[in-house]
Amino acid sequence: MSRYDNEIDLEPGVDNIAPDYMAVDSEARDGVRDDSHDYDRMDEDTTSTGGRAQRSVEGWIVIITGVHEEADEEAVMEKFAEYGDIKNLHLNLDRRTGYVKGYALVEYETHNEAKAAIEATNGTKFYDQTIYADFAFVRSTELATNCNTRRGMGIKGRANGRRDRSRSASPSRNGRR
């Protein structure tokens, strides 16, 4: 059961028949593969990817990780506008360094645009770094079976400040701030 009394539904529009999505008992996991096709589609797309993704209130959110710390918003915008009209872009910064944290969130209006962006950019190089793209939100019933495919989506972090401090700044950084 939910540990919270007042928890926001992270999946608006998902079928009410969905079980408590924090439950991770093995039965629920085992059942997923077989009956995933019974869920209503949020989109006309009926491919497996389409069934896995979860639509947000106004569109489809793609998360991109491995984004270079010196990537700028225009460059990200330009790259991802190729696959559709970008409704929203969040390129959050490391609060400590002011550089890009390492991830970007891009919103497309249609599933097909988001899917095209993911397929075209996942595993490709951007600023000499491999980026990974995927739907930021997936159906809760799909999480158990798809978490493996979401491996490596680590967000570049600098939790260890000591390591950070011992690193000398590269010449290219000095110019920026």
Added chain:
Amino acid sequence: MADQEFYVRYYAGHIGRYGHEFLEFEFRADGHCRYANNSNYRKDSLIRKENDDKWPRKNVVGKQELEIRLGNEHISFETAKLGSLMEVTDSADPEGLRVFYYLVQDLKCFIFSLIALHFKIKPI
């Protein structure tokens, strides 16, 4: 590493005039994300406390907790709410507390972006 259990949980809250008010969120390796704002929450306390000995103790303003589990590594931190970097600098462990201070901001930044984009609402 991908096979190890992993999660990050953050809590900031206080008990005051309006009862127990808090913000809490959690990211899990399987992709689940939980977010709660202003409700009651009970946590079990089997977790190793770490490195926060010299951090400001929780006080009337409230407290923050950060808990991270990665396989057998399970750590948690508790400190007072930090309003400004000044409180970090003036603490007994400014280096450690600064890491905590920024990590928390980065985590909040991430979840607020997710919530804002997914629901088109401003969290908090």
